[in-house]
Amino acid sequence: MPTSKLDSKTRIEIWNTLKSIDNVPTMPSVYFKLDKLLSDPNASIVSVRRAIEEDPPxxxxxxxxxxxxxxxxxxxxxxxxxxxxxxxxxxxxxxVVELSILSMFQNMKESPYFSFDKFWKHSSGTARTASAIRKHIGISFDNVEFTSGLLHDFGRLILCIFFNELYQTVFEYSETNQSSLYDAEMEQLNFTHTEAGYWLAKRWHLPTEVSDVMLHHHDVTPKDVREHPLRAIVHLADKITNLWGFSLHPVPNFDAIEEDPIWLEAVKVYPRMATFPLDDMINILNMPIEEADTYLYQEESERNTGKVQLASLKDIVENLINGFAELQHNLEEKQLSWIDAFVKMRMALQSNIRMDLLSIYRWNADAFKLEPIFTHGDPTSALDMINFRRGKGAVRWIMQNKKPLLISNAERNSKITEKVVNSFLGVPIVTGNSFSGVMVVGCFQDGQYGDNEQYFLEVASEYVGRLFRFVE
Incomplete structure (x- = not known):
């Protein structure tokens, strides 16, 4: 087994080989088109859809x-x-980012020491954890933390593909000497995956922030928490993901994250970091990202109030109003698309009201009709729930009467609705003194919506109406 550094020429040879490589897979054009569109405040959802549809695979x-x-x-x-x-x-x-990159390497031949499956789980887990940290402490990186987390270790992939036998000595050294892969790279190659990753980032013309993380995520210092927060967040996400077993290392590091100098400094700079749900990350790493967002929101509410259901209605409504104010500010500053704002709004609602289905309709005065602009749950059921084949229809009733409509045990009300949900609540959306739409929720659980839930939805509808002006 190797125990000492290879010839000093190794570093130069690796660099020269990298420079001569011309068969590195290229990032699909859809990635660059989407990256450009999502940084353009005037881009529309239609343009995003068309960009994706240009790449059928x-x-x-x-x-x-x-x-x-x-x-x-x-x-x-x-x-x-x-x-x-x-x-x-x-x-x-x-x-798009994840699937584009996965498709480039998923047919990679497995080696005895390098598991692509483990590598991908670690990369995806780090991306997810970085996003969770960023959302928890309330800062914005224009979503680049996900890409940075996903790609931070891709230099390892390059070393494995183009220097397979040489890189095997790194794993052997790590296992024999109980050292980290990064230290083993330095000992065996005098060259690290961070440098290979930086080379790849330049070949792929990735954003500067991403290439910076790929190069520096192993030499983060406490001062980077303020000066280079993206580096610090990916560093912590990398470590947390390793701690929960999503690791490529032959000898994983199980040092407590709470003792990491970067963590300690992050808690000082971002006090909310102290409440980040470390113990729950094993659950979050196995969840879809959208579900993980909701889980984190609920967990934070429980930590702050003891139990969500025991919080007073006044506090819940106050939090709701503050949340809408933040969404409106982010929309005005073009830091958020309207569809993402509505997704966040939906998660906030779902944390405080029983809601299996949600539909929001906006009144089109020119066409003289209600138009669906946002749904959650089963869109077909949501539409059936309010577009009925018989009776006047609940949404039309709400529109005409400008009053909330509550239906429980819907099968008993065949003149108004089909049997779709056990409980249904709809409220008019009024902006100023003008009717501007309808908001409806449905629940598959038994039990009628209560007065508090109706009041909560009426308050929410007023603020939803204020967001309509941002809808394209």
Whole structure:
């Protein structure tokens, strides 16, 4: 087994070999198109959909993933437009990035020491954890933390593909000497995966922030928490993911994250970091990202209030109003697309009210009709719930009477609705003194919506109406 550093020429030879390589897979053009579109505040959902549809293999992979049960949707998604509405632009972008990169390397030949499956689980887990940390402490990186987390270790892949036998000595050294892979790289190659990753980032023309993380995620210092927070977040995400067993290392490091100097500094700079649910990350790493977001939101609420259901209605409504104010601010500053704002709004509602189905309709005065702009749950059921084949229809009733409508045990009210949900609540959306739409929720559980839930939804509808002006 190797125990000492190879010839000093190794580093130069690796660099020279990398420079001569011309068969590195290239990032699909859809990645760059989406990256450009999502940084453009004037880009529309239609343009995003068209960009994705120009790459049929990616479309097929997205629909396969969305319908695989990973997102636990109750209705099959048949096209990219539906996928965007159901998941939001951020999650669709993350899917494109993840599936594009996975497709380039998924046929990679397994080696005795390098498991691509373990590598991918670690990469995906780090991306997810980085996003969870960023959302928890409330800072914005324009979603680049997901890409940075996903790609941070891709230099290892390059070393494995193009220097297979040489890189095997690194794993052997790590196992024999109980050292980290990074230290073994330095000992055996005098060259690390961070440098190989930086080379790859430049070949792929990745954003500067991503290439910086790929180069520096192993030499992060406490001062980077303030000066280079993205480096620090990916460093912590990398460590947390390793701690929960999503690791490629022959000798994983199980040092407590709470003793990491970067963690300690992060808690000082971002006090909310102290409440990050470390013990729950094993659950979150196995969840779809959208579900993990909801889980984190609920966990935070429970930590802050003891139990969500015991919090006072006043506090819940106050939190709701503050949340809408933040969404409106982010929309005005063009830091958030309207569809992502509605996804966040839906998660906030779902944490405080029973809600298996949600539909939001906006009044089109020119066309003199209500138009669906956002649904959650099973869109078919949601539409059936309010577009009935007999009777005037609940949404029309709400529109005409400008009053809430509560229906329990819907099968008993065949003149108003079909048997779709056990309990249904709809409220008018009024902006100023003008009717501007309808908001409805449905619940498959037994039991009628209560007065508090109705009041909560009426308050929410007022603020939803204020967001309509951002809808394209």
């Amino acid at each position: 990616i479309v097929a992979k997205i629909l396969q993933r969305v319908n695989s049960g990973y997102y636990n949707l109750s209705r099959e998604v048949n096209n990219i437009q539906q996928a965007i509405v159901m998941l939001g632009l951020t999650e669709i972008y993350n899917l």
